[in-house]
Amino acid sequence: MTLPSLPSTVVPLRNRPAWAALTDHFTKIRTIHLRQLFADDSERSKRFTTETLGLYFDYSKNRITAETISLLIELAEQSGLRHHIDAMFAGEKINITEQRAVLHVALRAPKSEQISVDGTDVVPEVHAVLDKMAQFAEQVRSGAWKGHTGKRIRNVINIGIGGSDLGPVMAYEALKYYSQRDLTFRFISNVDGTDFVEATRDLDAEETLFVVCSKTFTTLETMTNAHTARDWMLKAVSDEKAVARHFVAVSTNRVKVEEFGIDSANMFGFWDWVGGRYSMDSAIGLSTMISIGPEQFSRMLSGFHAMDEHFRTAPFERNLPVLMGLLVVWYNGFFDAQTVAVLPYEQYLKRFPAYLQQLTMESNGKHVTLDGNQVDYQTGPIYWGEPGTNGQHSFYQLIHQGTKLIPCDFIAFGQALNSLGNHHDLLLANVFAQAEALAFGRTAEEVRAAGTPEWLVPHRTFEGNRPSTTILAERLTPETLGKLIALYEHSVFTQGTVWQIDSFDQWGVELGKVLAEKIVPELEKADEPSLKHDSSTNALIRQYRQLRRAKD
Ligand code: G6Q
Numbered sequence: 001m002t003l004p005s006l007p008s009t010v011v012p013l014r015n016r017p018a019w020a021a022l023t024d025h026f027t028k029i030r031t032i033h034l035r036q037l038f039a040d041d042s043e044r045s046k047r048f049t050t051e052t053l054g055l056y057f058d059y060s061k062n063r064i065t066a067e068t069i070s071l072l073i074e075l076a077e078q079s080g081l082r083h084h085i086d087a088m089f090a091g092e093k094i095n096i097t098e099q100r101a102v103l104h105v106a107l108r109a110p111k112s113e114q115i116s117v118d119g120t121d122v123v124p125e126v127h128a129v130l131d132k133m134a135q136f137a138e139q140v141r142s143g144a145w146k147g148h149t150g151k152r153i154r155n156v157i158n159i160g161i162g163g164s165d166l167g168p169v170m171a172y173e174a175l176k177y178y179s180q181r182d183l184t185f186r187f188i189s190n191v192d193g194t195d196f197v198e199a200t201r202d203l204d205a206e207e208t209l210f211v212v213c214s215k216t217f218t219t220l221e222t223m224t225n226a227h228t229a230r231d232w233m234l235k236a237v238s239d240e241k242a243v244a245r246h247f248v249a250v251s252t253n254r255v256k257v258e259e260f261g262i263d264s265a266n267m268f269g270f271w272d273w274v275g276g277r278y279s280m281d282s283a284i285g286l287s288t289m290i291s292i293g294p295e296q297f298s299r300m301l302s303g304f305h306a307m308d309e310h311f312r313t314a315p316f317e318r319n320l321p322v323l324m325g326l327l328v329v330w331y332n333g334f335f336d337a338q339t340v341a342v343l344p345y346e347q348y349l350k351r352f353p354a355y356l357q358q359l360t361m362e363s364n365g366k367h368v369t370l371d372g373n374q375v376d377y378q379t380g381p382i383y384w385g386e387p388g389t390n391g392q393h394s395f396y397q398l399i400h401q402g403t404k405l406i407p408c409d410f411i412a413f414g415q416a417l418n419s420l421g422n423h424h425d426l427l428l429a430n431v432f433a434q435a436e437a438l439a440f441g442r443t444a445e446e447v448r449a450a451g452t453p454e455w456l457v458p459h460r461t462f463e464g465n466r467p468s469t470t471i472l473a474e475r476l477t478p479e480t481l482g483k484l485i486a487l488y489e490h491s492v493f494t495q496g497t498v499w500q501i502d503s504f505d506q507w508g509v510e511l512g513k514v515l516a517e518k519i520v521p522e523l524e525k526a527d528e529p530s531l532k533h534d535s536s537t538n539a540l541i542r543q544y545r546q547l548r549r550a551k552d
Pocket of ligand 1: 161162163164213214215216217218219222275276277278362506
């Protein structure tokens with residue numbers, strides 16, 4: 001089969017001339033300290049800072065020189081990145097293992113644009129769904145949408161998992177400042193019954209609306225929770241007709257939605273060219289739109305779109321997602337860095353690292369190339385993080401003085417949404433101090449000069465040379481959030497293109513699902529089942545059956 005997305009000239013990563021040149025370059029640069037790089041070049045901060053779309057992107061505290069960047073850009077070019085970007089925007093089926101187009105960029109395209117999949121312009125369909133969402137959101141927000149017994153809806157519960165949950169939760173938290181405060185939002189994802197019970201225990205069913213989000217409408221966790229929700233609702237309002245007023249669905253599967261009993265008039269659609277982890281700005285964002293309103297939602301989409309256009313058109317040396325993605329390739333491929341820490345100094349972004357974990361790791365956690373060959377290099381790093389300053393009092397110790405190299409992304413804002421005394425100055429002083437300490441450390445001489453006894457000097461020395469990038473924006477707004485998410489989406493795309501993997505499939509999620517389906521009847525069976533797993537799994541199943549009996 002021919003690969004639709006890559007030019008035939010793309011050769012395996014290690015055979016690309018730029019990779020060989022980078023390997024050479026790395027041996028020269030690997031021991032150079034950031035202290036020296038800054039001392040040698042008074043213009044360094046300016047040289048390695050790009051300001052675009054209101055984002056000040058300072059990557060000067062990375063272990064790079066101008067040569068590193070130009071070699072990485074050559075690598076991107078030799079990897080077919082330009083062609084691959086164009087292929088995505090043109091609706092080509094670049095998700096080759098699922099034979100699907102990858103068009104989350106169409107979700108935020110303005111009405112005036114045309115983006116075609118198989119000859120059909122999808123932009124009008126996108127806007128038709130956005131309009132329908134807006135109408136519904138306004139009805140809920142204004143109180144015009146009533147529950148079955150005539151009470152106003154006060155609680156909105158999103159039921160979904162993975163891509164149908166993480167985006168909505170993150171966006172709700174991130175944009176809470178802009179939310180309608182007389183509505184309560186909850187999110188149920190886990191099949192662990194506790195998630196459902198705790199989310200609903202203090203709510204009045206008559207005032208509750210469930211938004212069931214599932215692209216396939218077959219996902220075990222979501223369907224189980226949705227059925228439990230229906231039972232919970234019908235226990236309070238014993239009339240099947242209540243389902244129509246208290247349940248709406250977001251899905252691509254009309255048949256299954258109707259089978260569940262949700263009126264397809266209350267279904268908001270999306271398309272198979274939207275991957276779950278890229279879907280928070282599709283109808284999957286319905287709860288977000290109810291929370292912040294259609295106008296702010298559309299500002300968020302403008303932010304996404306601005307970054308899409310920047311990614312599509314800016315030269316690589318000034319292209320934020322390209323630079324960000326190439327830095328990951330650099331540390332991952334040459335410094336053996338296994339992780340990237342994302343550290344937002346903004347409490348509202350507390351779920352942003354968790355959201356990015358799925359976006360990055362489900363996308364680039366792959367071990368074969370597009371043509372099915374085992375990679376002989378590292379692919380997707382582990383993303384993780386917590387908001388600052390909390391992390392400073394927890395895991396930052398390891399980043400400062402541990403044995404692992406952990407590139408960090410610091411994210412901060414010039415203006416606080418909740419201005420309170422000098423809190424914001426203190427917050428920002430901390431983010432700047434952390435990046436400074438990581439880069440420059442504290443030498444043994446400096447520690448000695450501060451009067452530290454000799455035996456304590458090694459413990460108090462910070463070797464520094466720990467890389468970080470700082471992203472500074474004016475204020476966390478829906479638009480800025482859109483830009484930040486698209487920045488990471490396209491950084492993931494850049495990485496995946498260099499590694500020549502399919503960043504848009506997720507076969508790794510499948511096996512566990514299939515095996516779980518096989519185990520369910522073995523747990524539920526009244527008589528002792530005959531088990532044919534390995535000895536460990538067999539024993540665990542038996543042990544569970546026994547423990548469960550002990551409770552009965
Ligand atoms: C994301 C994945 C995955 C998916 C969930 C939920 O890219 O495909 O996280 O979003 O498994 O799937 P449904 O939306 O089909 O329930």
